[in-house]
Every structure is written in C-alpha cells, then in structure tokens.
Amino acid sequence: MKHQLSQEQRLTWRMTQRLSQAIEMLAYNGQDLIRFLQDQAEVNPLIELSVSSALPKGGQAGASQTVQSSKEKSFRDHLQEQLIESRVPSSLRHVVQYGVDSLNDHGYLETTIEEWSEVCAASLAETEEALSIIQSLHPAGVGARTLQECIAIQLKREEHPMYMTQLVYDHINWVAEQDIESIQDEYNITAEEAQRAIETIQTCHPRPGIQYSSVQEDYIVPDAEVFKKNGEWVVKLSPWNAPKIVVDEDMYALSHHHQEASAYLEEKYQHAKWLQMAIEQRKQNMKAIMEEIVKRQVPFFEGGAHQKQSLRMREVAEAIGVHVSTISRAVRHKYVQSPKGIIPLKDFFQQGLKTRNGQETSTEAIKHLLKETIHTENKDKPYSDQKLSQLFYDQFGIYISRRTVAKYREALYIPSSTKRRKRG
Template sequence: MSMKAGLWQQQTMKLSMTQELTQAIALLQYSTQELMEFLENKAIENPLLQIEPGSIQSVDPRYDSVKKVKKSLREDKHNWLEQMAKNETTLADYLLAQLDLRSYNESLKKTILFLINSLDENGYLHIALDEVADILAVPQPVAEKALETIQALEPPGVGARNLQECLLLQLKYNRDEDKLAYRILSDYFLLFAEKKWRLIVKQLEIEMKQIQEVFDEVQALNPRPGSDYSSEPSAYIIPDLMIKWDGEAFSVQMLDESLPKIQFNEGYYQKFHANGDAKVKRFLQEKQQDYHWIMKSIEQRKETLLRVALKMIEKQPEFFKHGKEYLKPMTMKEISEELEIHESTVSRAVREKYAQTVFGTIELKSLFSSTIKTNSSQDASSVQVKKEMAQMIEAEDKQKPLSDQDLASLLEEQKGIVVSRRTIAKYRDQLGIPSSSKRKRFG
C-alpha cells in the first residue's frame, strides 16, 4: 500500500441547499396565515413584488357547488364576522360592574384595581400579596382586604391563588355549604385529588359512599371561573382545500382567495432599469429573480398540496364520503412512496393545512394514524382503537372499572385488535381518560 503524498482528482455528487430551495421548502410547510405574512414582508423588501390583500373567506358546506359557495362568500363577506361567537364583556369589566369604587378609600381602591388587572384569563391571582403591598406602597392588611373584596364577587372562585382555594371559595359561596366537602378540600386535598380515599375514610371515620358524593359535588364546580369572560378573540380556520363528492366522483378545489394577489411591478422595473446604472440593474435583477422564485415556490406548494390531497382521497374514499367512522390506517410513508417524494415533503405539505368537506373542516394531518394489527386481513388504525376503547370505558361498571390489561384483552376477543397494555395506557392518556383506580366509583 502506497503511503506517498500526492494530488488526486475525485468526482462526487452532493445536494447543496440553496437559498431558493430553502425558500421553497419553507413555503410548502407554511399555513395560509404564515404564507400571507411572508408575502407581506417580502413586498416590503422587494419593490418589484406588488400585492393586493386577499379577503378571508368563510366556507359553508351546505352549498351544492364551488360556484355557489364563491357567490355566497362574495355576498356575505362582511356578515360572516358577525356570526362568530364573541363575548364583549371582559372579566375585569364584569368584576368592576359589581363594585361601587366610590365607597372605598384611595388606598383600597387602587389596590382592588391593581389586583383585578393582575388576574389571569382563568380568574387566578399569581402575585403574592406582600409583593402587591410593596409595589403599591400600602400596608399588607389593605392588600388582604382588597383580595377579600374581589373573592366575594361573582363568578364564585375568582381571585383564588390556586385550585384548592378556588374550589373552597365556591363551596363557601354556596348557601347550602357542605361541611364535609369543605373539610376534605381543606385538610385532605392531595389525598382526595389522587383518590387515596381509604386514608380519608379511616381518619374521618366516614363511609366511602360519602366521599363519592363529595367528589360528585366537586366535579360540578368550575376550576376556571374567569374563562367565560376571556377577552381573547374567537379563533377561526381558513380552509386550504374544498373536497366534494357528487355521488360519482371527487373534486378538489384550492381555496386561495384569502391569499394576496401577486403582481410584478413592471412600471418600477422599467423606470429604474432605464437609469443605466450597473448597481441599480444588478439590484433589479436580484429582485426580479426573487420574484420569480417566490411565484415558482407558491405554484409548487399548490401542486404538491393537491397531489398529496388527491392521494389521500384515493386511500380514504369512504372517509371523505361518510366521515371519521370510516377512517382507515394510513401513514405518511405510504403516501410518500406512492407519490415518489420524501416523507418529510408530505409532512410539510399537510402541516396546518385544512380541508372543507361535506361533514365539516378537517386537519389533513389528523388523517394519518399508525397501523394496529388484527386477527383478520384488515388492519385497524389508532383512531379506531381509541374509539373502541372510549366506548368500552363508557359502558364499563364504574364500581369495577376495566384495567388497561382488561381493555387489551377485550379488544382482542371482541374486535380482533391486537394491542399491548402499554399502548392502551398511552392511548388512554392521549384521550385524557384517568386510570381504572381513578375512574372507580363507590356507590
């Protein structure tokens, strides 16, 4: 083997991530809102890119054709906002409406106002009273009196500093105060929350049935008393696609009316290109190239999204005809292999993309699920397994709830679905269903 130093030529191939390629990848994964913001920012830095704002549309699946939908949207483009649920009264407004601030001295009044404005969206106070006293330069008893005043207002539980205090305030607010419930929440809150009830039964010398009654009472309380008065605006979704089934075939329509209309600023280009300055011409050339790359990237984004959507429809025809009960197992890898694109491209294409269907607006990403083996030739999706689990738990004997192993056994026996106990536990957590020990009722 020769160890001599020397120079050799070697030919290799590698993929270089150019700025244009990076931009195309970014645009593909942008949601409609993110794409709108991107184009608006680009228009600021690129004088050759001229945009006209689009109009956000609401889509009503009751109409029979895309043409009728578009006509309705043009006619109702101002009215749809009025149909969105909106609570004009904020929590602060509601609390202040219950107070006559003229009846308080200046020190107490400013402390009450400060505390009200310090409440979070759920009505909780997260600042210590001694800190409030220091900030406002008032005695701590004034801060305590101010908080006491707020906690006496509606909604019951407002002004609490933690969940325990919130629930106790609501029990105290009720005229028919349950002394046992109040004592349990006061002295045994953690044991009660963790359902370690036998220790409470032993210490208080009561029956398990009594604690179950307290639990039912507490379940009726509101852990977020201020949430009904949140000033946060209503959220809405702009669908990217409309998928329709006319009884014979599917049709897919891009809903891109909300996007700004992009034009090349020919007047600006001609005016400064005639200048003859080399630097100006180089600047215009760069911005013109940038404009063309953006247009190409947007068209590529649209084409990729349509290809992925059409393939998803091909894999899930019954779902798009009838709804989520007919969802079959489908992975991004399957779609990518059949379209001969990378799996990450599929992931980017469906990220925060929504489709309007006859049964409502769906997130495309939600259609992908892992495959669960069954005893038959048909595999099941994780969505189906979760649905079957939820139904079994709903129908179980609450005094003898099903364990995760019980659920796994029943799924195999009754549905032919083979799934491990650990997977059951994971799905149960994702559904927000507590364990069997915490679902158990005592009478």
C-alpha cells in the first residue's frame, strides 16, 4: 500500500512538473525555447537537438536576445525578492505573479485589468489590489500602464503636491514646452511653483525598469513571418520557433538488455517523447494564434496603422478553442516580421472604443481620425479638446472623453489648441 502511494505521488509530481514545463514553453520566445531544449538535452542522453538549423545565423541577434533575457531576469528577480518580503496574501499570489510576468523591460504593464482578471479567474477588485501591490514595489513607477501613471506613482511616493499629478495627467505637454504661464493659470500657483513642478516632473524616470541594466538590446529576432502569397496572407513560424528533437530509439532499445540502465532510460524516454508532443502542441498553438490574428487584422496589413482592428485575447481564444491564458502566454515577448516591419504580437490586441452602432474602433484608428481632424481644422479657431470630443460623437459616433482626447493628442505630439492657434 505504501509502495503504491509512493508511485502515485511520483506520478502526480511528474504530471505537475510537465504541466509547468508546457506552460513555460509556451511563454518562451524562439531562442529561449532553444536554450531550454539544450538544457534538457544535457540531462537526457536520448534527446538530440539540431541547434545549427534552429538558431538564426550571424550570432549578433542571438547574443542580443541573451542580453535581453538576462536583463529581464535581473529586473524580475529584484521584484520577486520584494514580493517575498511583502507577504502577499496566498489568494493573490498567482494574480500578482501574472502581473509581474506581464511587465515589459521598461517596467510597464502590458495587459489590461480585464484580461488580467479573466486569465487569473480573479475579480476586478482582486486584480486591482494585485496591481496596487506591484505599484508599491521599487523602483517607483513599476507597474504603470502609461507614462502619466508612471510619473504620477513617483510623485505620490515622494508626497509632492497634488497639482503636479494633475498637471501630468491633464497637460504633460506643458512640461515639455516649459509653459510656465499656462501652468500658473490652470492651477493658480506662482511662477516659482510652476517652475518647480516642471523640474520635479522632469527628474522622474520615464522607464523605471531599465535602471537595472546597463545594456540596451540592439536586435530583435522575430518569431514568425507574415507575407502575402498568391493573394492570401500566410504565416510562417521561424525555424527556431518550431525546433525538432530526435529521440535516440536505438539507445533506448539497447537499454532493455541492462536492468539498471533500463529503469533510468525508461523515465528519460517517456520525458523525451512528452517533449516531442509538447513542442508540436506549442507549434500548433502558435500557428493557430498567429493565423487568427492575421485573419482579423487584414485591413491593417493591407492598409496601415489606422486600419488596425479592435481585438481582444478572449476573441482569439474562443475562435481557436483554447483558454485566454494560452493566448496571453503565447504572445508575450514575441515579435512578427511583416511588410509593416517587426511588430510585437501584443500590439495586435487593442480594446478600442465603442461607436453608436455597437461596433468597436481601435485606438490606432481613433488617433488617425484625430490627426486628420486637427489637420483640417480652421487654424484661426482650432478645436479645443472638448470640441474634438463632441465632434467625434457627432461625426463618427464615437464617445471619447476630453481627457482621452488630450492623452491621444499628446501621444501624437500635437500641441494644445492655444499653441495651434495661428498668430496674427
């Protein structure tokens, strides 16, 4: 009975370990996957991996990816150490961990609260609490979703006056323009206070994550390629994103003649065969996800950034029959080569804003409309952000708040209406 229980425990542990490895493999980019398989081959004599056919040629790109991976580890290790000390509630640990895994190299969050909540099967309140935990970590600004939020977190940490935070959210372009007069008038402060606000905001770090690395990655190795062939858009996984491992069947067969080697190699054989299956499953998932993304983003590939469609991870997950967490892991830290350049897979997912007829318009399309609307305005009477908000609803059926108009306008480096007015 005791022996049977021990066998069951070992089987359960092995299944848990393999499930964990399968999840990790999906999150790896192509080169991290190769490195993982190389590690597996070192401890499993039955695994043969053809690295030369899998890794990109030239060495430089591969080296840059190695630098990037070590940087991510260093940054995340720093956060993990703090989380251990902060005693995160057990019910939130997986939610917080997912949030940390969703940070980019600069320390910004690359998922939405809604998707994060859905992937972790957590409530929105729990997800918001997890975000607050991450945003309380060092360096200040980590876990932000926008530049404004990143700076606001740093200002709050140092207990600066509230008007500085309001300035960052409402008129960050005034800081760049050193517009002391406008800041004075808007917040009813002195010129000295306005100048101090500008100087304080400019000392905030816009990319807190890179403080933990002295190296910048110079190369990005795409994980897939999208191109048009015979009038159809085609997805081709990069060779290093679809590696093949060979199991040495001859060595395994010979082991049956040696009792001691047989038990050892039996376990190695089962693991090697499982790895083959897991790699194939990963390949199928990656291909299906990419093909579904491309199918839904044809207007972007054939038009431009303003044609990018609103798309949620949940939609792709439902279309190909997988959990949304599979999509989230599969697109993390991966890039695609396309006629539009090298694009992060995550950039294809945008929530957008609803129109009057119930459809959604992507943020890229809205920014394009905003740019065109401002370009054709009367330069003697340029539109205010409030007027632009009203125009979008009246002309395009899109409800967009004044604050969101200001945020998109500043992201396009378009000055305020006061600055755009033609001087007589």
